[in-house]
Amino acid sequence: TTLKTTLAGYKFDNCMMNAAGIRCATVTDLAGLRDSRAGSLVTKSATPQPRDGNPEPRMRGLQYGCINSMGLPNHGFDYYLNFLLEEQKSHPQQTNFMSIAGTTLEDDLSMLKQIQESAFAGLTELNLSCPNVPGKPQVGYDFDAVERYLTAVFAFFKKPLGVKLPPYFDLMHFDQITAILNQYPLAFVNSINSVGNGLMIDPESETVLIKPKGGFGGIGGAYIKPTALANVRALAQRLNPGIAIIGTGGVQNGMDIFEHILCGASMVQVGTQLGFEGPKIFNRLSQELTRIMAAKGYDSIADFRGKLKTL
Numbered sequence: 001t002t003l004k005t006t007l008a009g010y011k012f013d014n015c016m017m018n019a020a021g022i023r024c025a026t027v028t029d030l031a032g033l034r035d036s037r038a039g040s041l042v043t044k045s046a047t048p049q050p051r052d053g054n055p056e057p058r059m060r061g062l063q064y065g066c067i068n069s070m071g072l073p074n075h076g077f078d079y080y081l082n083f084l085l086e087e088q089k090s091h092p093q094q095t096n097f098m099s100i101a102g103t104t105l106e107d108d109l110s111m112l113k114q115i116q117e118s119a120f121a122g123l124t125e126l127n128l129s130c131p132n133v134p135g136k137p138q139v140g141y142d143f144d145a146v147e148r149y150l151t152a153v154f155a156f157f158k159k160p161l162g163v164k165l166p167p168y169f170d171l172m173h174f175d176q177i178t179a180i181l182n183q184y185p186l187a188f189v190n191s192i193n194s195v196g197n198g199l200m201i202d203p204e205s206e207t208v209l210i211k212p213k214g215g216f217g218g219i220g221g222a223y224i225k226p227t228a229l230a231n232v233r234a235l236a237q238r239l240n241p242g243i244a245i246i247g248t249g250g251v252q253n254g255m256d257i258f259e260h261i262l263c264g265a266s267m268v269q270v271g272t273q274l275g276f277e278g279p280k281i282f283n284r285l286s287q288e289l290t291r292i293m294a295a296k297g298y299d300s301i302a303d304f305r306g307k308l309k310t311l
């Protein structure tokens with residue numbers, strides 16, 4: 001039984017990795033992921049300059065997940081690109097991802113131009129779904145903007161690139177977004193980001209839990225698995241076969257990873273639960289998934305990827 005996977009022609013020893021934003025903001029965090037059983041790593045979404053992000057408290061663990069309105073705190077584009085370039089020299093056997101989340105199209109294009117001209121040989125994840133920058137809409141919910149962004153990006157960007165999408169909740173929206181995405185040479189689509197603008201309350205103090213945006217924040221964890229699986233499945237049913245899918249959302253155990261792959265994912269990312277358990281979680285998840293596959297008689301994830309049955 002092997003957990004190996006391939007995505008956009010790149011080989012990974014393990015079909016699981018971190019989700020952008022969780023335990024990946026510093027070199028120490030990123031080295032911890034590299035030294036774990038994860039098959040790859042993705043950096044915290046970068047902006048051209050370092051950002052402090054939103055005022056605290058801005059993230060809280062919840063009974064079945066978490067709520068966050070971090071506001072894109074990060075050490076800036078150069079910090080993460082430099083880490084990834086060092087990694088290519090010191091650990092050439094692992095392919096990594098760089099996530100970028102400019103607050104304007106110009107910022108995204110300037111970062112992509114630098115990636116294009118750099119020696120970075122990994123994959124780029126263009127985050128179109130940050131729900132927590134006050135005053136900035138999620139690009140992924142503005143279909144014309146998605147088209148405008150991708151046309152501008154693919155006018156010059158030739159390295160492997162995918163997009164991180166917000167969750168959609170209407171079948172027509174799945175039709176519309178995939179009709180757009182299928183027009184571009186995307187290496188992958190990563191679905192989903194947190195479910196935006198949820199609200200959790202402390203009924204004792206009758207107060208919201210986080211400070212930014214009056215308490216509104218992205219929801220992650222077990223709460224969002226049904227939405228995540230639906231989005232992975234709907235995209236897999238509609239995207240060109242050449243566009244791989246990364247499944248993200250609601251993963252707590254090996255069975256959750258199995259379910260994401262059954263829906264069509266070639267790689268599965270772990271966010272909230274990684275935040276709670278740390279990188280050692282990939283030992284547990286790998287063991288659990290291996291046991292599930294062995295019990296079902298599957299040698300590789302290709303044996304069951306996308307093979308969800310309907311009634």
Ligand SMILES: C=Cc1c(C(=O)O)[nH]c(=O)[nH]c1=O
Pocket residue numbers: 021045068069070071072073101127129130131132133193194218
């Ligand atoms: C990149 C910003 C994001 C953030 C954030 O930095 O607030 N939180 C999320 O749940 N998803 C994001 O994409």
